[in-house]
Each structure stands twice: as C-alpha cells, then as structure tokens.
Amino acid sequence: MREGSSRGVSGRRNGRPTLEEVAALAGVGRGTVSRVINGSPRVSEQAREAVARAVAELGYVPNQAARALAGSRTDAVALVIPETEARVFSEPYFLDLIRGVSAELAQADKQLLLTLVRTEPERRRFEQYLAAQRVDGVLLASVHGDDPLPDRLARLGLPVVMNGRRSEAEPIDYVDSDNTGAGRAAVAHLVGRGRARIATISGPADMYVARARLGGYRAGLAEAGITPDESLVATGDFTEEGGRLAMRALLERAPGLDAVFAASDVMAAGARGALREAGRRVPEDVALVGVDDSVVARLMDPPLTSVRQPIEEMGRTMTRLLLRKIADGPGAGPAAEEEQPRVLPTELVVRDSS
Amino acid sequence: MREGSSRGVSGRRNGRPTLEEVAALAGVGRGTVSRVINGSPRVSEQAREAVARAVAELGYVPNQAARALAGSRTDAVALVIPETEARVFSEPYFLDLIRGVSAELAQADKQLLLTLVRTEPERRRFEQYLAAQRVDGVLLASVHGDDPLPDRLARLGLPVVMNGRRSEAEPIDYVDSDNTGAGRAAVAHLVGRGRARIATISGPADMYVARARLGGYRAGLAEAGITPDESLVATGDFTEEGGRLAMRALLERAPGLDAVFAASDVMAAGARGALREAGRRVPEDVALVGVDDSVVARLMDPPLTSVRQPIEEMGRTMTRLLLRKIADGPGAGPAAEEEQPRVLPTELVVRDSS
DNA sequence: CAGCGATGTGGGAGCGCTCCCATTCCCTGG
DNA sequence: CCAGGGAATGGGAGCGCTCCCACATCGCTG
Structure with a gap:
C-alpha cells in the first residue's frame, strides 16, 4: 500500500524509478527530492531523511540525460x-x-x-x-x-x-x-660527473617543449661556465630512429663529446644504439641522460638516467x-x-x- | 521575414538552434526534420533537401541530452x-x-x-x-x-x-x-632453433590468459615429441621482478635449460636480468621468447623475440x-x-x- | 468510380529532470 | 494582537528531442 499503486504510473520502457516516484514514496514534492539530491541547504532534516530512505529503498539514480537537458550541463x-x-x-x-x-x-x-x-x-x-x-x-x-x-x-x-x-x-x-628546468638539471648533473663536452639531441624546433628543453640545456652550460658549441646540438623528431640519426651526426661532427642530453628517453634509446655501433661505452666514454623516466629508461642497458615529469x-x-x-x-x-x-x-x- | 520572428521563440539561455527552428525555416513539421536527421527513408526528396538547407544555414546540431532523454539511448x-x-x-x-x-x-x-x-x-x-x-x-x-x-x-x-x-x-x-597458439608458436620456434630443454615462466594460475599460454607451451612440446618436465615450469606474476625470481628458480632447479618462453615481455626482461647475473648469454646459452611485442621487446639487449598480439x-x-x-x-x-x-x-x- | 493500401506528413504526448514562482507555515517585532 | 519576513515546500512550465497516431494524398485494383 505504501507504494504500489503510485509506482506503475505508466508503462515505462525500463523499470528504473524516477524522481517522481521517490517523491511519492517519501511523501514530499518533486522539488524537495531534487533539492535533497542536489544537496541544497533549504530542506528540513525530516524531509531529507524521508527522501534518503525512499532513494535507498527504490535504488534511485537520477537520469543523466534528463538532468543534462533540464540543467544544461553534462557533468x-x-x-x-x-x-x-x-x-x-x-x-x-x-x-x-x-x-x-x-x-x-x-x-x-x-x-x-x-x-x-x-x-x-x-x-x-x-x-x-x-x-x-x-x-x-x-x-x-x-x-x-x-x-x-x-x-x-x-x-x-x-x-x-x-x-x-x-x-x-x-x-x-x-x-x-618545467622543461627548461629539466634541461638545466640534466646538464648540471653531467657537469657534476666531470663531463665537459656535453651534446644535446633536441626535438623539432616548432615545438615549444623542444625549445624549452634546449633552452634549459643552454642555460645549464652557461651556469657551469661552459662555452656553448653549436656543433654539439643536433635535432631529432622524438623518435628512436631520429635519436639514432642525430647521434650519428653528432659523433661525426664532434667526436670528442663525452656526454649527451637527449630530450626524450626514446631518442636516448636511439642514441644508445648509435653509440654502441660506434664502439663507445656508456657511461665510460659517453654519459647519457634522457627525459621522461619511462619504462624505456628502466629497461635500457645500462639503465638510463632521466628527468622525470610528474605526468x-x-x-x-x-x-x-x-x-x-x-x-x-x-x-x-x-x-x-x-x-x-x-x-x-x-x-x-x-x-x-x- | 523568412525566419526572423519565428526564431527567437524564447529567451533561450544559449543561442543554439533547435529542431523546431529548423522545421520553421524549412517550412516543414518537427517530425519531418527528425526523420531527415535520423536518416529515415520515409521522407520525400524535396523535404529532405529543404531540411538539409535549413540545417546548414542555422548550423544546427542536435542536442544530445534531449535525444538521449527522448530516445533512451545515449550513443x-x-x-x-x-x-x-x-x-x-x-x-x-x-x-x-x-x-x-x-x-x-x-x-x-x-x-x-x-x-x-x-x-x-x-x-x-x-x-x-x-x-x-x-x-x-x-x-x-x-x-x-x-x-x-x-x-x-x-x-x-x-x-x-x-x-x-x-x-x-x-x-x-x-x-x-590466441594465447594457446602463442605458446605453441614460441615453442615450435625454439625447437626449430635446435633447443630441447625449453622452460617457461607462466603467469598466475587463476588467470585464464596465463593458463592458455601455458597450455600452448605444453601442446608445443607434445607436438615436437618432447617429454614434458615440470621442473621446467615456473610461475611469475607478469611483473619484471616476478620474471627475475622465476628465472632464478628455474636456473636452480634445471641448470641445463637452453631456452625460456616467458608469458610476457616484461617477465622476459626480468628473466634476462637473472640470466645475466648467472652469466648465461642470450641467445648463445639460453634462447628467450616473450609475449606482447611491446616496446620492451624492441629495447631489450639483445632485442627480444616475441609473440605479437593484435591489440x-x-x-x-x-x-x-x-x-x-x-x-x-x-x-x-x-x-x-x-x-x-x-x-x-x-x-x-x-x-x-x- | 468507389475502395484500399502505401506513402508522406504534422504535431501531441511524453522522456525525467531543474528552475522558479506561489503558497504555506512559523517566528519575530511593533 | 497583527503585520512582516524568512524558511520550507509543492508543483507548473519548460529543456529539445523521439515516438507514434492521425490525417492527408496518391495511384492502383476490381
């Protein structure tokens, strides 16, 4: 008797209870139920409880589409x-x-x-x-x-x-x-390890992230009092293959390099391959640092020093x-x-x- | 005059045109517009065109919430x-x-x-x-x-x-x-490479994927006429560390093994580490095969043979x-x-x- | 030439909410 | 004692669509 008749208001397609039915069961109006559902403060404690009980009993969940339509927001x-x-x-x-x-x-x-x-x-x-x-x-x-x-x-x-x-x-x-900071930190670390001829493999110049990391690299050199050398700067496209090619170019242009800051782990992986081809040991001959601290870094051999982003x-x-x-x-x-x-x-x- | 007055039916919150307005502009009823929008065949060519023009002119896009509410489907x-x-x-x-x-x-x-x-x-x-x-x-x-x-x-x-x-x-x-097929293929490949003491690092037994790969491994051995040896079966948890531990256990139990089928690339990476610790060369001493063909496989040293899934x-x-x-x-x-x-x-x- | 189904069409009746106005009730101060 | 003002509430009026029924309109058949 308490619900029953008021329930089957219409031959509804799917059996979910509506706000209206909750209101009927709780013995309040639609507005009040809506207020309770939406946490409005303008509801008596008594009404709030009655509605809560009815919601629980019916297993009521508001229909999102109706909400969106009436309230013009989608959540x-x-x-x-x-x-x-x-x-x-x-x-x-x-x-x-x-x-x-x-x-x-x-x-x-x-x-x-x-x-x-x-x-x-x-x-x-x-x-x-x-x-x-x-x-x-x-x-x-x-x-x-x-x-x-x-x-x-x-x-x-x-x-x-x-x-x-x-x-x-x-x-x-x-x-x-902080991409600039990433570049600076990498260079500072390499300098601290006693490296002086530090190269970088940058990303495409039309991407801000690449420019920022390159800027950080330059800033790091400046802070360490190292004279920048443009032959130590190569550009990749953030792919493994790009890293490999850039590394080959660097080795050709500047065979004396003793460290590389790659603007991504994946490029570092490519660079590592090129170094192996060239018979350079990592880290003994060339120290390597990447960016991202991804799986790639952990799995490389040797595991790669990398600048982690809080993704x-x-x-x-x-x-x-x-x-x-x-x-x-x-x-x-x-x-x-x-x-x-x-x-x-x-x-x-x-x-x-x- | 063609539209104008009928347009601003109400002080709508946001200026998007409604189906009603499209209907008015096209000179047809709401139902017809709805039919055109939903690609019903029951519309004359003439009406269809008129509606299409109106839709284009107004830049009409159906409101999803209303659709969902009326049609009880959400797309x-x-x-x-x-x-x-x-x-x-x-x-x-x-x-x-x-x-x-x-x-x-x-x-x-x-x-x-x-x-x-x-x-x-x-x-x-x-x-x-x-x-x-x-x-x-x-x-x-x-x-x-x-x-x-x-x-x-x-x-x-x-x-x-x-x-x-x-x-x-x-x-x-x-x-x-086809996880079973994956195991079979891996074993067949290893057999083809002349390996006879083929071990496996399986996943947790309560996961079907693990059981299936293990089943494939066993089937592969059977097909090659190799007698199964339970000391060659170890269980990992699909993590790198799990692979490492399982490999150590295998080396202890069955030092004579000459190949390992790991049920995932990541476990293979762990196994590779354990093999290195033990001074076993890959692939000379022990051949290694994984599953997934993920980045991990490509980046391992040496690159890992792996069974690719069409994810x-x-x-x-x-x-x-x-x-x-x-x-x-x-x-x-x-x-x-x-x-x-x-x-x-x-x-x-x-x-x-x- | 009436009779019928097929085809195209308009528009009412909701879908289940939120918004908001009107109403009721109770407590205050004059 | 009554006016005045809040607080709590009920419920009408939509939101913009789809569904579907009723109503043409047409071309056939017998």
Whole structure:
C-alpha cells in the first residue's frame, strides 16, 4: 500500500524509478527530492531523511540525460589527444595523463570522455560533438605550435585547459612541466660527473617543449661556465630512429663529446644504439641522460638516467583547473594566476648511464 | 521575414538552434526534420533537401541530452579498465586497445567513456553511472577469473563485451587473442632453433590468459615429441621482478635449460636480468621468447623475440561486436557464433634473443 | 468510380529532470 | 494582537528531442 499503486504510473520502457516516484514514496514534492539530491541547504532534516530512505529503498539514480537537458550541463569533460602527435612522447605518457585526469574527475563525480583525433574528419566530428553540448569543458593534450583548435574552443565559450603550451606567451590556461628546468638539471648533473663536452639531441624546433628543453640545456652550460658549441646540438623528431640519426651526426661532427642530453628517453634509446655501433661505452666514454623516466629508461642497458615529469600530477592539476573554470561559469576569464601551479617541477632520476 | 520572428521563440539561455527552428525555416513539421536527421527513408526528396538547407544555414546540431532523454539511448559506450590489474599487461597494451576502440566508435559516431576503476568505491560509483543510463553498452578489459562485474552488468540487460575471458567456457561475449597458439608458436620456434630443454615462466594460475599460454607451451612440446618436465615450469606474476625470481628458480632447479618462453615481455626482461647475473648469454646459452611485442621487446639487449598480439584489432573487434549487440536490441542473447572472429591470431616476431 | 493500401506528413504526448514562482507555515517585532 | 519576513515546500512550465497516431494524398485494383 505504501507504494504500489503510485509506482506503475505508466508503462515505462525500463523499470528504473524516477524522481517522481521517490517523491511519492517519501511523501514530499518533486522539488524537495531534487533539492535533497542536489544537496541544497533549504530542506528540513525530516524531509531529507524521508527522501534518503525512499532513494535507498527504490535504488534511485537520477537520469543523466534528463538532468543534462533540464540543467544544461553534462557533468562530463572531454580529454582530446591528437593521435597524430602521440609518438612525440614516449609511450606511457598518455596513459599516465589519462590516469591523473580520470582520478580527479572520478573524485568530482564527472565523466571522462576520451577523444583520440587522428584525422581531419575525426577532428571536425569532434567539434560537432562539442557543439552538441556533450561536455562542460575540454582538456587538450599535446598541442602543436600552430594548432587553432584551442582558440576556436575558447571562442565558443567552452572552458579549455591544455597540457603543455604552444609558446612562451600562451594565452590559454595550461599546465606544463618545467622543461627548461629539466634541461638545466640534466646538464648540471653531467657537469657534476666531470663531463665537459656535453651534446644535446633536441626535438623539432616548432615545438615549444623542444625549445624549452634546449633552452634549459643552454642555460645549464652557461651556469657551469661552459662555452656553448653549436656543433654539439643536433635535432631529432622524438623518435628512436631520429635519436639514432642525430647521434650519428653528432659523433661525426664532434667526436670528442663525452656526454649527451637527449630530450626524450626514446631518442636516448636511439642514441644508445648509435653509440654502441660506434664502439663507445656508456657511461665510460659517453654519459647519457634522457627525459621522461619511462619504462624505456628502466629497461635500457645500462639503465638510463632521466628527468622525470610528474605526468599523472599534470593530469590532476589540469583537471582541477578545468573544473574550477567550469564552476566559475562563463565569462570568468582565465583563472587567477596564483590559484594553481601551472608549471610543475621535474626531477632527475640517476641511473647507470651517467 | 523568412525566419526572423519565428526564431527567437524564447529567451533561450544559449543561442543554439533547435529542431523546431529548423522545421520553421524549412517550412516543414518537427517530425519531418527528425526523420531527415535520423536518416529515415520515409521522407520525400524535396523535404529532405529543404531540411538539409535549413540545417546548414542555422548550423544546427542536435542536442544530445534531449535525444538521449527522448530516445533512451545515449550513443555512448563505456570502456572499463580495472587499473589494479593494469600492470598485468605490458604498458602500451591499454593505449593500443583504447586506440582500436576509439577508432571504431568514432566511425560509428559514438562516444567513448573511459573509466579507470582502481578502488572498490570507484567501482561502485561506476555501477551507479551505468544505472544512470549514461551508456548503451560496456567494454570490459582485463577481467579477472572471479570478477562478478560482467555477470552483474549482463543481468542488468546492458550489452557487454570483454577483452579476454575468465575461463574456457566463457558465457559472456568476448574477444581474445590466441594465447594457446602463442605458446605453441614460441615453442615450435625454439625447437626449430635446435633447443630441447625449453622452460617457461607462466603467469598466475587463476588467470585464464596465463593458463592458455601455458597450455600452448605444453601442446608445443607434445607436438615436437618432447617429454614434458615440470621442473621446467615456473610461475611469475607478469611483473619484471616476478620474471627475475622465476628465472632464478628455474636456473636452480634445471641448470641445463637452453631456452625460456616467458608469458610476457616484461617477465622476459626480468628473466634476462637473472640470466645475466648467472652469466648465461642470450641467445648463445639460453634462447628467450616473450609475449606482447611491446616496446620492451624492441629495447631489450639483445632485442627480444616475441609473440605479437593484435591489440588494436582486438579493440576494434570488441567494439564492433558491442555495437552489433546494441543495435540488435535487448533480449537478442549472445551474438551469433560465426559473425565475428572471437579469437584473433597471434604472430611470432623473431629478433636476436633466439 | 468507389475502395484500399502505401506513402508522406504534422504535431501531441511524453522522456525525467531543474528552475522558479506561489503558497504555506512559523517566528519575530511593533 | 497583527503585520512582516524568512524558511520550507509543492508543483507548473519548460529543456529539445523521439515516438507514434492521425490525417492527408496518391495511384492502383476490381
């Protein structure tokens, strides 16, 4: 009698209870149930308890679609990974990033919509999704120097936070790791190991991350009072093969080098191959340092000294920043500078290669 | 005049055009627009064109929430990765899987909802999400032998497809790689290389994938007419350290072994370390074969012979299967046996370790 | 030429919420 | 003792779609 008749209001397709039914069972109105569900303070203790009981008894879970429609918010956030540029980073990078984002979103009870866009059509389709108001905000990973997407999204009024930046003066909110510091730390370490002819294998010059690490390398040399030598600078494309080729070029140009700072572990792995070919021992003849501290570094022979980035933490931080922007509502502009650290510190992990 | 007045029907929060407005501009009814949008054949060519023009002019994109609410389907699919068991697989595994799933979903214009569940509370929360009808179906990765989740979901009436199975007689739809074949191929290769005392480092016995690979190893020996020797079988936990310990145990028990089939690349890496400690050369003294063909295999010294799984293809196949189940509607039962291959072939990649 | 099914169409009736206004009730101060 | 103002509440009015029924309209058949 307590419920029964009021329950089967209509021949519902699926048997899930609705807010209305919870209200009936709790003996209150729809509004009150909604308030309880959404944690409004304007509810009596008594009503709150009655509703809680009814929710438990019916196993009520609010219908997300209805919420989104009525409230024009989705409680979902998109993480966009342009797959074309995925190999830029050593392999586990994205999984770590996803892990951080996912954990932080789960905590806030938001959904993660993962979007790998590899082709232009997929990209267009993705913009359609955004237009269909499927997400409250967007996280952008691995943004290239001239990518127009971030600005386009921002202009749409959609909150956006990027992982990494496109240039020094990035107008859009971002979270990055201290790439300059990474280069400096690597060089300082090598200098401390008594190396003097320190080369570097940099990434493509059109990527900020590559320029920053190269800048750190130069700064490190300057701090150690070492005269820079451009023949010690080679460029790779963040792939293993690129690292191998760059290393060969370096050995040819500057056979006297005694250390190499590679801007990624994967390039370091390539470089290691080239060194082996050339009969140079690591670390005896040439010390080697990479960036990322990925599996690759641990598995190399000898294990690679590498500068670790707090990837998962970047994911978490990005997500916090985005959620804050979403909560602040539209027109709030970029988040205040101080609120969150935008550039996270890196850390040198010393192994046997240096 | 053509539109104008009929447009600003209400002081809408956000300026996106609605189906109603498209209908007005096209000079047809709401129903017709809906039919055109959803590709119904019951529309005259003339109406279809008028609607198409109006859609283009207004830049109309259907509101997903409204669609989901009215149509009780979400056009989204969840991929669940239990993070606790993530290390079971070599690192790039999940990214490859995600890649395959994502590509296939994008093609079908569905959204990917990625859910990493690592803790019990997160898991419960996830079940809540499902109850909130946020997805049309679920893809489950890395399912453990006694995981009740698949059955629970299936009982909820939610279409489910798993990656891998829990046992030989898996009642729920799955896509797996030919783990038995992987073991057989590895052993056949080693036999072909003239090895006779072939050991194996298996995974935990409560995981089907481990049992299957071990079964393949045994079958391979039988096919080669080699008498099995249980002292040549050790068990690891799919980690590097586990591989190392297992290898040490094997060397102790069966010093005369001349080859090892490790059930994962990562365990092979651990085994390689133990072999080095023991002064055994690879491949001269002991030939080594792994499974996964991951980065790890390529970077080992010497590069590791490994059995490749078509991970991305598994992701694609799972997704196709799930989409089909969703399209077939509830109560359609498990998909017909023949429609899709459930067990994808593996492939031996020979490198210098054997 | 009436009669019928096939085909195209418009629009009502929801889907299950949130928003917000109106109402009720109770406590305060004058 | 009554006006006035909060606090708690009920419920109407949508949100933008899909579903489906009812209503043309057409070309056939017998």
